[in-house]
Amino acid sequence: MSSSFCTTMGWGMPWIAFEEAVTLDCETQDTWETLEHTFETANPSMFQIDPDLYDREYFSSEPNRAPYLTPHALYSNVREREEDTFILGLPTELYKRINVTEDGDEDHVVFYPDCYYARRWQRRDDDLDLALMFQWEKGGSRDTEPDGSARVQYVEYGLGPWKNSLMTLNGEACEWMNFRELRKRPDLVPRVPMELRWYLKKLGVLDDTGINKLRPLTARWISY
Template identity: 30%
Template sequence: MTTKLYRGMGYGMPWERFQELCTLPLSGDDDDELWEVLFNTFNGFKESDLTMTKEERREFSEGPLRPAIIDGNLLHLDFKIGKGGKDVEVGHAGDLFTFVSNPDYTTDVIFFPNLVWGKKWLRTRDSLDLVFDAYGHDGGEGVQRHFTNYRRFGFYPYSQYAMTKDGTPVEGEPMVSFEDNPLSDDDEIVGAVPGEIRWYMTKHGILTNEGVNELRPVLAQWWT
């Protein structure tokens, strides 16, 4: 019986596509090992590896109408701004991403801009939540839903920022509700990838800029 229900959102892509685009070196010819390479890469990062300089923060803020990167340390569990001289707790680099998996295999991978949002955007539920999800629907049918839902535009505080598929920022703020922005293959304007994600992906050789452009806002539910 499954024991944990996961709910998460962020910027991701199907695992098969990530395997094609990822530029991390593999020790063998089998792409199935990429999950371990990715896991070890992130868990090997030090705090300094994921701290942006002021110049990098300006470069990756995506222009005058894009969200500013207000804390260059992506592992802070709270934003340093407004804390004065108080220390901010630092988390683990491995929490900047998560795999979406069904009981048999990995389906998708999701990345977070920083750990402030990463901690808010990923939740592990206990057996009570799992039972309610399975049996709390009208009619009492036991359906444990596993789904991955790609959206056209992103999530607060990135929801109003857009780009073309080649990564060019689009001026203006999309005025859409969450309900009316499903992703379509025909969409030429999509949610902008947060600058923090683009920075650490390209700096550490995980994806090229072109690969980062294929990340999309996504929410998912899965269980283990």
């Protein structure tokens, strides 16, 4: 049986917690199949942020604003020149299940803000990832057996452009503050990207309460 070494980061939660929070019309044992069907059949227009809402949030001068960083969650590229056009990715690129155990008890689900970051934030059998695990993490000695076990780690700060984005436990955006003060505020957590919040609600996958439970994570695992 062939296998691949996978790495990713994004916003997610344990699979069991997702099954409890999901708002899709399905039984627990059908959650994964229903999630797949929802994204596979979704109209691309559902991932376009309402233009008025996008402009209002993007150009707002109000404190604690929560702007969208892209007008369309399916955009898979950035425009480097004026004549460049945006290319749409697939809705199914926006989520992944991290399979840790055969029975799924320790699996996780991860979502990506848009297709651009979905492609940037996951790799399979990447030479650099393998080198870091085999030659750096354990010292690279011939006698050292590298640890190839799955690791899913939830982190205390955001990822990428959202690294300084904060929200309350109820999902309200909050301005960044210095680390000394931030360490005293367990009520503040990494803010979920607005693009992700938009399409998960639009597709009926999670409501605001469920989305507020998503946390940034980094993961590595062996996929068979």
